Amino acid sequence: MKKLILLIAIICTSSAFAHSGRTDSRGCHHDHIHGGYHCH
Numbered sequence: 001m002k003k004l005i006l007l008i009a010i011i012c013t014s015s016a017f018a019h020s021g022r023t024d025s026r027g028c029h030h031d032h033i034h035g036g037y038h039c040h
Contacts, residue, residue: 023029028039 023040026039028037030037
């Protein structure tokens with residue numbers, strides 16, 4: 001049970017970190033690695 005809670009905690013916190021890269025005036029940017037455009 002402790003391992004499951006730890007796994008869930010790691011997954012949730014790792015997705016919360018922002019990635020590097022500059023944003024435009026609307027807070028959006030082009031993701032050249034994945035080929036997309038998204039906003040934060």
